[in-house]
Amino acid sequence: MAYFDAASAAPLHPVARQALLASLDEGWADPARLYREGRRARMLLDAAREAAAEAVGCRPDELVFAPSGTRAVHSGIAGALAGRRRVGRHLIVSAVEHSSVLHSAEVHRADGGPVTEVAVDRAGAVSPSSYAEALRPDTALACLQSANHEVGTAQPVAEVAGICRAAGVPLLVDAAQSLAWAPVEGDWSLLTASAHKWGGPSGVGLLVVRKGVRFAPQGPADERESGRAAGFENLPAIVAAAASLRAVRARAAEDAARLRELTERIRARVPRLVPEVEVVGDPERRLPGIVTFSCLYVDGETLLHELDRAGFSVSSGSSCTSSTLTPSHVLRAMGVLSEGNIRVSLPPETAEEDVERFLSVLPGVVAGVREKLGAPVSAAGAAAVEDRGDALVVDAVGRRCPIPVIELAKVIGDVPVGGTVRVLADDEAARLDIPAWCEMRGQEYVGEEPADRGSAYVVRRVS
Amino acid sequence: MAYFDAASAAPLHPVARQALLASLDEGWADPARLYREGRRARMLLDAAREAAAEAVGCRPDELVFAPSGTRAVHSGIAGALAGRRRVGRHLIVSAVEHSSVLHSAEVHRADGGPVTEVAVDRAGAVSPSSYAEALRPDTALACLQSANHEVGTAQPVAEVAGICRAAGVPLLVDAAQSLAWAPVEGDWSLLTASAHKWGGPSGVGLLVVRKGVRFAPQGPADERESGRAAGFENLPAIVAAAASLRAVRARAAEDAARLRELTERIRARVPRLVPEVEVVGDPERRLPGIVTFSCLYVDGETLLHELDRAGFSVSSGSSCTSSTLTPSHVLRAMGVLSEGNIRVSLPPETAEEDVERFLSVLPGVVAGVREKLGAPVSAAGAAAVEDRGDALVVDAVGRRCPIPVIELAKVIGDVPVGGTVRVLADDEAARLDIPAWCEMRGQEYVGEEPADRGSAYVVRRVS
Numbered sequence: 045m046a047y048f049d050a051a052s053a054a055p056l057h058p059v060a061r062q063a064l065l066a067s068l069d070e071g072w073a074d075p076a077r078l079y080r081e082g083r084r085a086r087m088l089l090d091a092a093r094e095a096a097a098e099a100v101g102c103r104p105d106e107l108v109f110a111p112s113g114t115r116a117v118h119s120g121i122a123g124a125l126a127g128r129r130r131v132g133r134h135l136i137v138s139a140v141e142h143s144s145v146l147h148s149a150e151v152h153r154a155d156g157g158p159v160t161e162v163a164v165d166r167a168g169a170v171s172p173s174s175y176a177e178a179l180r181p182d183t184a185l186a187c188l189q190s191a192n193h194e195v196g197t198a199q200p201v202a203e204v205a206g207i208c209r210a211a212g213v214p215l216l217v218d219a220a221q222s223l224a225w226a227p228v229e230g231d232w233s234l235l236t237a238s239a240h241k242w243g244g245p246s247g248v249g250l251l252v253v254r255k256g257v258r259f260a261p262q263g264p265a266d267e268r269e270s271g272r273a274a275g276f277e278n279l280p281a282i283v284a285a286a287a288s289l290r291a292v293r294a295r296a297a298e299d300a301a302r303l304r305e306l307t308e309r310i311r312a313r314v315p316r317l318v319p320e321v322e323v324v325g326d327p328e329r330r331l332p333g334i335v336t337f338s339c340l341y342v343d344g345e346t347l348l349h350e351l352d353r354a355g356f357s358v359s360s361g362s363s364c365t366s367s368t369l370t371p372s373h374v375l376r377a378m379g380v381l382s383e384g385n386i387r388v389s390l391p392p393e394t395a396e397e398d399v400e401r402f403l404s405v406l407p408g409v410v411a412g413v414r415e416k417l418g419a420p421v422s423a424a425g426a427a428a429v430e431d432r433g434d435a436l437v438v439d440a441v442g443r444r445c446p447i448p449v450i451e452l453a454k455v456i457g458d459v460p461v462g463g464t465v466r467v468l469a470d471d472e473a474a475r476l477d478i479p480a481w482c483e484m485r486g487q488e489y490v491g492e493e494p495a496d497r498g499s500a501y502v503v504r505r506v507s
Numbered sequence: 508m509a510y511f512d513a514a515s516a517a518p519l520h521p522v523a524r525q526a527l528l529a530s531l532d533e534g535w536a537d538p539a540r541l542y543r544e545g546r547r548a549r550m551l552l553d554a555a556r557e558a559a560a561e562a563v564g565c566r567p568d569e570l571v572f573a574p575s576g577t578r579a580v581h582s583g584i585a586g587a588l589a590g591r592r593r594v595g596r597h598l599i600v601s602a603v604e605h606s607s608v609l610h611s612a613e614v615h616r617a618d619g620g621p622v623t624e625v626a627v628d629r630a631g632a633v634s635p636s637s638y639a640e641a642l643r644p645d646t647a648l649a650c651l652q653s654a655n656h657e658v659g660t661a662q663p664v665a666e667v668a669g670i671c672r673a674a675g676v677p678l679l680v681d682a683a684q685s686l687a688w689a690p691v692e693g694d695w696s697l698l699t700a701s702a703h704k705w706g707g708p709s710g711v712g713l714l715v716v717r718k719g720v721r722f723a724p725q726g727p728a729d730e731r732e733s734g735r736a737a738g739f740e741n742l743p744a745i746v747a748a749a750a751s752l753r754a755v756r757a758r759a760a761e762d763a764a765r766l767r768e769l770t771e772r773i774r775a776r777v778p779r780l781v782p783e784v785e786v787v788g789d790p791e792r793r794l795p796g797i798v799t800f801s802c803l804y805v806d807g808e809t810l811l812h813e814l815d816r817a818g819f820s821v822s823s824g825s826s827c828t829s830s831t832l833t834p835s836h837v838l839r840a841m842g843v844l845s846e847g848n849i850r851v852s853l854p855p856e857t858a859e860e861d862v863e864r865f866l867s868v869l870p871g872v873v874a875g876v877r878e879k880l881g882a883p884v885s886a887a888g889a890a891a892v893e894d895r896g897d898a899l900v901v902d903a904v905g906r907r908c909p910i911p912v913i914e915l916a917k918v919i920g921d922v923p924v925g926g927t928v929r930v931l932a933d934d935e936a937a938r939l940d941i942p943a944w945c946e947m948r949g950q951e952y953v954g955e956e957p958a959d960r961g962s963a964y965v966v967r968r969v970s
Binding site: 045047049052053054055056061064065068069072073074077078079080081082111112113114115118143144147148150151238240245246247249263264265266267274275276277278279280281345348349351352356357358359365367 | 510518528531532540544545575576607610611614703708728741742814819821822828
């Protein structure tokens with residue numbers, strides 16, 4: 045059994061467990077009360093705040109505990125936007141932020157607030173200059189993750205923070221994926237994080253608002269946590285969260301080096317072991333524990349199930365594994381293949397043998413899924429193909445990812461070089477995966493045209 | 508050591524502790540994931556939801572877990588108001604709701620929403636007819652607590668629910684103080700509760716929305732908890748919360764009978780042991796474990812400290828014990844004395860000896876505080892008294908509760924029957940405590956007049 049989904053949630057750190065147990069007895073009372081049980085709870089809360097602030101690199105009175113990373117983001121964005129209302133309402137986010145950031149931006153947009161979504165390159169990184177270009181006189185807030193949760197790419201946060209600072213615009217950094225490894229560098233204004241990403245318990249997020257940042261908490265008033273996180277403090281869990289953050293930081297350099305070596309192995313060997321694979325994300329500027337790749341002609345959900353049966357827990361950004369049946373917005377923004385997508389995110393304690401076993405199992409699993417789907421090597425085909433000489437039409441309407449790409453791959457050799465294939469499809473993933481396939485196979489993606497049902501994706505054979 | 512503040516937070520129930528420990532190992536993963544660790548977490552979450560729904564008396568799919576009782580209230584009110592936006596925006600709350608409800612009402616009012624605050628009687632209860640009168644064609648939502656958190660008075664929830672149902676208006680019941688004892692009766696539409704009031708861990712609230720109630724979750728979208736409670740589920744704590752709710756319910760009848768006997772003892776004996784005391788709240792229709800009283804001529808903060816030194820942890824609604832220096836809104840709405848206020852709320856495991864010890868210690872503690880403050884029996888007095896024959900003026904401006912009342916009590920005997928005393932005071936508590944003193948002492952409260960600084964409170968000597 046190997047759990048390779050630490051970027052979703054990490055198993056509870058032994059130190060977190062120990063701290064949780066100890067504070068169940070000492071930290072259940074209301075820290076706002078003046079009697080001894082309350083004072084004891086207050087001391088635990090204060091100590092946890094100091095420890096967390098030290099790990100973040102801020103003052104304790106700049107940090108509050110929220111019920112989750114998601115809630116910290118929601119409160120942080122809403123409070124910062126309201127605090128700068130006089131300046132304007134313009135919000136900047138990157139296209140690859142966590143859904144908590146993008147959903148906050150959607151609410152803001154629905155309320156009439158202008159939002160600029162900064163694009164990323166094919167590795168998933170923003171460029172500092174694109175943030176500089178996005179800034180306007182009415183920009184209230186800019187948001188940028190420290191590193192991407194799906195592909196591991198590190199963002200140029202310090203540079204973007206400098207640009208924002210020079211423009212007088214606060215930058216909120218979602219540090220959920222990186223805070224376990226190091227403090228966020230640069231002159232940022234707000235920061236959010238989530239304890240269960242570093243082995244702390246669930247139910248604890250961090251919201252940091254630097255002194256001097258205008259901030260107006262939204263929603264009903266509440267006296268707790270400086271008015272920035274309503275509700276009774278999740279106290280034993282907060283103590284456990286702070287304790288485990290210190291513990292993971294103490295071993296961060298060592299753990300990072302080990303994980304980086306293991307993910308480097310996967311990055312290097314998967315393309316050699318499995319045909320038609322695209323490893324995505326920046327190979328250098330990245331988190332130590334995450335590696336993500338997509339397998340052509342593979343259905344992500346089946347792949348997840350087969351890997352689970354083989355004893356590996358991983359996640360996927362493929363459309364068939366999301367409840368909305370759309371591919372991950374991160375992969376879409378990067379313009380990379382989404383079909384057969386797998387994110388491997390290793391917990392610090394990952395054994396080398398488990399990675400090796402994963403590498404030995406993966407090729408067979410992928411081949412098995414491809415065989416079942418009738419990937420291009422085989423002759424079976426269910427899509428209707430209409431031959432107009434040098435312009436084939438493939439009707440894959442009603443067929444789900446990865447079928448439209450499989451059908452395209454099967455017939456591309458049937459048109460002469462210079463000829464085109466039109467793939468009719470109504471699956472969302474096709475919009476992303478057909479261009480990505482062209483990029484991978486050196487064919488020309490001509491473009492998308494409206495069709496009776498869905499769209500027609502036109503590909504020209506180049507070689 | 509005796510902890511008598513269960514209405515703030517209860518120590519962790521042994522069953523909660525056990526369930527928490529067990530689910531730390533099984534319930535840390537993301538319940539939205541399809542691999543085995545995720546499926547295990549999902550099973551725990553589903554089982555907890557079923558157990559909690561059974562205790563509430565609702566369907567599992569009507570119940571979501573929020574990060575706290577406060578957040579459940581905030582989300583519940585906002586969602587119900589938005590869901591009924593087409594009908595209107597009128598909100599009804601009682602004057603003695605928990606601050607989470609009143610703060611939600613404040614936000615709504617600030618946003619232009621009309622709010623009716625239903626008054627309570629001197630025992631702290633609303634009358635069903637006052638809710639009937641408050642209903643309007645544009646009423647979107649009514650809120651009523653099942654029982655009051657400061658004085659223990661039970662509210663006529665079933666009757667009010669019936670009235671609201673007949674008018675087609677949803678009723679939200681804040682059941683934080685009563686859910687440990689029994690399901691809420693009547694045809695309510697929404698319900699909220701908080702696990703750490705029944706010995707569950709902090710970080711878990713319940714929000715129940717009956718099928719058929721129009722509900723539009725506010726804030727950024729999130730897929731978790733049916734879109735009604737954003738953020739990663741606080742899973743091991745949720746399991747512990749549900750387990751301990753079952754456990755306290757199993758012993759509820761027995762525990763309630765015991766606690767009722769103990770609080771009855773305090774209700775009956777405190778007025779005999781301590782002079783000048785008002786026991787507040789309904790003597791019959793009340794929670795089993797709460798009893799609240801106020802001591803004339805006593806400073807609540809000093810009283811709390813002295814009781815803490817004597818080994819008793821209690822809370823207080825006196826102005827001097829709140830960060831805003833205003834008396835509890837509950838005591839204010841009831842029109843009862845707020846000075847020297849003490850709420851005793853007993854956990855189920857309270858030992859009879861501890862209650863007896865409390866009763867033996869209390870008279871000396873109160874007498875000591877009164878002596879220090881120079882209560883009426885003594886001759887010391889610092890307020891300037893201006894004698895105009897049958898109309899004395901006492902200048903207590905700048906003096907804090909309970910001094911204005913003490914000064915009034917000292918001089919009332921100096922005016923003839925029919926004469927008046929004008930107390931000049933700028934302490935908020937005087938507005939509540941001077942009329943309450945008149946009621947207790949059978950003197951006539953004439954009224955309040957504006958003065959240069961603060962107000963003049965006019966009292967006529969009747970006896």
